[in-house]
Amino acid sequence: MIRPLTTLTLALAFTSTLALAQNIDAMRGDYPIAEEPPAPRMEQTENTDIRRKRNYPMQPPTIPHKIDGYQVDLNTNRCLSCHSRRRTEASQAPMVSVTHYMDRDGNFLAEVSPRRYFCSQCHVAQFPGNPLVENTFEDVDDIIARTSAAQ
Numbered sequence: 001m002i003r004p005l006t007t008l009t010l011a012l013a014f015t016s017t018l019a020l021a022q023n024i025d026a027m028r029g030d031y032p033i034a035e036e037p038p039a040p041r042m043e044q045t046e047n048t049d050i051r052r053k054r055n056y057p058m059q060p061p062t063i064p065h066k067i068d069g070y071q072v073d074l075n076t077n078r079c080l081s082c083h084s085r086r087r088t089e090a091s092q093a094p095m096v097s098v099t100h101y102m103d104r105d106g107n108f109l110a111e112v113s114p115r116r117y118f119c120s121q122c123h124v125a126q127f128p129g130n131p132l133v134e135n136t137f138e139d140v141d142d143i144i145a146r147t148s149a150a151q
Contacts, residue, residue: 043127052126055137060122067125072118079119080112
């Protein structure tokens with residue numbers, strides 16, 4: 001008698017837990033899984049052309065302007081119309097790093113390396129928004145300056 005009662009209790013507990021799990025997901029807030037919540041508002045991309053400070057060593061620079069509609073595919077790279085070494089004088093845009101002209105063996109190429117051709121793999125446009133996680137990064141120069149001042 002105890003064994004069927006225990007089995008029945010466990011089955012009811014499992015069923016109620018399963019039912020709750022199917023309707024609630026903490027990442028979705030108050031929206032049940034079967035309903036689609038409204039999409040968050042899309043922020044406007046910054047278009048200031050002001051270069052941002054990098055947050056960590058070797059961080060790819062962020063893009064300080066809109067790139068909506070830029071064509072970057074196998075045949076065309078709109079970014080290079082301003083940032084290639086042949087066009088920076090006229091456009092006053094910073095030239096892509098010399099590392100973009102190197103192959104994986106460190107040999108220099110005449111054109112941008114295919115592995116560095118698709119710019120938005122590493123470089124991203126910015127939008128004004130609150131960070132999801134607090135950034136506690138300290139630049140090594142700031143640490144050295146603080147240490148020197150304390151001595």
